[in-house]
Amino acid sequence: MTIAINQPWGPEVPLSRAKRAGKLRKLLRWWPLAILGIAAFAAAFPYLLAPLNPDLTHLNARLQGPGFRADGLKFLLGTDDLGRDVLSRVIWGVRVSVVVATTAVFAAGVFGGAMGIIAGVRKRILGPVIMRIADMVLSIPFFLLAILVVAALGPNLRNLVIVLALVRWPRYARVAYAQTLEASEREFVRAAVALGARQLRVVRRHILPEVLPALVVIATLEVGLMVIYEAALSFIGLGVQPPTPSWGSMLSTGQQFVASAWWIATFPGLALFLLVVAVNRLGDLIRDLLDPKGRI
Amino acid sequence: MTLGTVRPTTAPLLEMDDLSVCVEIKGQQELALSRVSLSINRGEIVGIVGESGCGKTMMALSIMGLLGENSKIVRGSIRLEGEEISSLAPRGLRRYRGRRMSMIFQEPMVALNPLMRVGRQVKEVLTIHRIGSRSDRRRRVAELFNQVGLSGSVIRARQYPHELSGGMRQRVMIAMALAAEPALLIADEPTTALDATVQAQILDLLLEIRDRLGTSVLFVTHDMGVIAEVADRVVVMYAGQVVEVAPVNALFARPMHPYTGGLLQSITGPLSVAKGQDLPTIPGRVPSLGDIPSGCPFAPRCLAAQDRCIEERPELGEVEPEHTVACWFPLAAPVKSEAGGSSSIKSDAP
Numbered sequence: 231m232t233i234a235i236n237q238p239w240g241p242e243v244p245l246s247r248a249k250r251a252g253k254l255r256k257l258l259r260w261w262p263l264a265i266l267g268i269a270a271f272a273a274a275f276p277y278l279l280a281p282l283n284p285d286l287t288h289l290n291a292r293l294q295g296p297g298f299r300a301d302g303l304k305f306l307l308g309t310d311d312l313g314r315d316v317l318s319r320v321i322w323g324v325r326v327s328v329v330v331a332t333t334a335v336f337a338a339g340v341f342g343g344a345m346g347i348i349a350g351v352r353k354r355i356l357g358p359v360i361m362r363i364a365d366m367v368l369s370i371p372f373f374l375l376a377i378l379v380v381a382a383l384g385p386n387l388r389n390l391v392i393v394l395a396l397v398r399w400p401r402y403a404r405v406a407y408a409q410t411l412e413a414s415e416r417e418f419v420r421a422a423v424a425l426g427a428r429q430l431r432v433v434r435r436h437i438l439p440e441v442l443p444a445l446v447v448i449a450t451l452e453v454g455l456m457v458i459y460e461a462a463l464s465f466i467g468l469g470v471q472p473p474t475p476s477w478g479s480m481l482s483t484g485q486q487f488v489a490s491a492w493w494i495a496t497f498p499g500l501a502l503f504l505l506v507v508a509v510n511r512l513g514d515l516i517r518d519l520l521d522p523k524g525r526i
Numbered sequence: 527m528t529l530g531t532v533r534p535t536t537a538p539l540l541e542m543d544d545l546s547v548c549v550e551i552k553g554q555q556e557l558a559l560s561r562v563s564l565s566i567n568r569g570e571i572v573g574i575v576g577e578s579g580c581g582k583t584m585m586a587l588s589i590m591g592l593l594g595e596n597s598k599i600v601r602g603s604i605r606l607e608g609e610e611i612s613s614l615a616p617r618g619l620r621r622y623r624g625r626r627m628s629m630i631f632q633e634p635m636v637a638l639n640p641l642m643r644v645g646r647q648v649k650e651v652l653t654i655h656r657i658g659s660r661s662d663r664r665r666r667v668a669e670l671f672n673q674v675g676l677s678g679s680v681i682r683a684r685q686y687p688h689e690l691s692g693g694m695r696q697r698v699m700i701a702m703a704l705a706a707e708p709a710l711l712i713a714d715e716p717t718t719a720l721d722a723t724v725q726a727q728i729l730d731l732l733l734e735i736r737d738r739l740g741t742s743v744l745f746v747t748h749d750m751g752v753i754a755e756v757a758d759r760v761v762v763m764y765a766g767q768v769v770e771v772a773p774v775n776a777l778f779a780r781p782m783h784p785y786t787g788g789l790l791q792s793i794t795g796p797l798s799v800a801k802g803q804d805l806p807t808i809p810g811r812v813p814s815l816g817d818i819p820s821g822c823p824f825a826p827r828c829l830a831a832q833d834r835c836i837e838e839r840p841e842l843g844e845v846e847p848e849h850t851v852a853c854w855f856p857l858a859a860p861v862k863s864e865a866g867g868s869s870s871i872k873s874d875a876p
Contacts, residue, residue: 276566322794349632353595416632416636417633417637418636418637418638418639418640420592420631420637420651421629421631421637421638421699421702422639422650423623424590424591424592424623424624424628424629424631424652424707425624425626425628425651425654425702425703425705426620426621426622426623426625426651426654426655426706427620427624427627427650427654428654431654435639435650436639439641441640470664496591
């Protein structure tokens with residue numbers, strides 16, 4: 231067998247089969263986008279996808295297995311203990327997961343990033359204070375802090391986001407801090423100072439562009455974790471309150487019936503698994519793009 | 527804004543008087559610059575030479591107020607156009623930086639932001655100092671690019687630093703430094719990282735800028751050849767002290783300090799050394815900050831050192847008009863191959 235090499239000066243060689251397969255494989259690496267696309271669509275328009283009203287109870291069709299039909303309705307993934315359609319609830323449940331995870335990541339990223347940059351620029355007093363607070367937050371057990379905040383503010387969607395942001399901002403702060411210190415040592419930052427730029431301008435023009443890619447990488451890796459944390463909080467009843475469908479609370483209900491009605495916990499669990507794997511995989515791909523040297 | 531009006535005075539543009547800078551190393555205060563005095567006139571190019579670690583860059587940074595957090599000025603004054611700047615807070619100093627004095631750095635590769643188009647980086651300086659309107663600034667950037675010899679200024683301005691060669695990048699740096707028409711340009715080894723031919727072009731550019739704009743230049747280098755090319759006056763530094771100051775011709779014709787003599791002998795060139803002969807070097811190396819000798823700092827390496835050199839530190843004294851040297855036994859004649867042959871001429875310094 232001869233190996234054909236495409237050379238600009240040589241005769242045009244058609245793409246070999248191996249090369250085409252390689253291209254396909256490259257494209258297929260982006261499968262998480264497909265899953266996330268579906269999830270985003272479901273979060274935006276759940277009523278287009280869900281076959282039934284997720285909150286409507288069918289008391290004559292409680293705890294029925296997948297594929298159950300009654301009154302001309304089909305429950306593809308079965309019903310829960312109140313006779314609600316599991317499939318519709320799983321579809322509507324995406325909404326809470328996606329909204330909470332993205333807003334929490336955004337809030338934590340913006341706050342943590344700002345704190346880290348401030349700490350990196352004000353090295354004398356404010357910086358160490360911020361970073362020690364960050365260390366302290368990291369040392370508080372997550373559930374303890376969550377219970378405290380929810381107990382103080384009450385359980386709802388907004389407070390769920392606050393809790394998650396409060397717990398996770400130090401991670402962004404540490405990365406932003408390290409990147410800011412590194413960037414401040416760069417010669418062009420010193421040159422900007424030597425030409426009369428004030429600190430705010432230096433940060434905006436020269437430091438922020440260095441810090442931002444690192445924050446984006448962390449953020450994409452954090453989204454999956456936020457999905458799980460949201461589910462965990464809803465599972466123990468500190469998150470979204472019933473009857474709003476959320477995967478965490480569905481898992482919590484399903485747990486009581488695992489032996490008799492496995493489908494109640496299994497399908498939201500699967501959905502959770504798929505979403506988190508897709509998000510994390512996408513995070514890895516984005517990191518490969520933004521941080522090819524693996525510095526973060 | 528137009529060119530800053532040149533005040534009709536003969537007073538020096540920059541006066542550095544008796545400046546001492548301390549650096550904290552492992553909890554100890556070490557003197558990095560010791561009682562350095564220097565003056566630069568308008569339109570003058572002053573070269574500072576010395577080996578690495580002798581305080582050249584430290585001096586440049588203390589003028590700009592860019593000393594690191596571990597260093598501080600402990601004594602003396604720096605006056606720019608008669609105004610004291612060594613004691614200014616960063617806020618006050620900012621108005622001087624870029625506007626009345628600016629600096630170009632050694633490595634044009636890293637002194638430009640890789641994420642920003644070079645034209646934008648030049649324009650930044652104009653924005654910082656609120657010079658002109660938006661359209662004025664764009665025009666001024668093109669003008670500056672032409673001024674520093676970057677042809678095709680419109681295309682160049684839209685390029686990123688990685689698309690330019692080292693020499694072009696250094697030209698961009700110079701354009702940035704000149705954007706706000708400073709009276710003083712500090713060039714810290716601006717040609718060290720460049721090829722010899724590009725180096726010559728950049729030196730020509732600096733000379734041209736001086737002639738055209740009347741900008742004073744403080745040129746920091748360790749290369750005697752570069753000094754010979756551009757400087758009007760030369761300050762030789764050793765271990766944080768000024769050891770000799772002279773107009774460039776006098777310095778090359780009659781170096782008075784044995785250290786200057788050694789530096790001049792170590793210049794490489796096609797005819798400087800006979801075939802098979804070693805290049806003359808100065809034995810030993812610059813003392814590190816903690817252990818600068820209490821007498822003449824150069825004494826341990828000096829071939830002509832005597833007891834007095836080790837015991838007492840010589841002060842700068844004038845040996846001929848405009849030529850001062852800090853040495854107990856200055857060289858008299860142009861150096862011969864036996865470096866440091868002691869001389870009979872004594873400085874009139876105490």
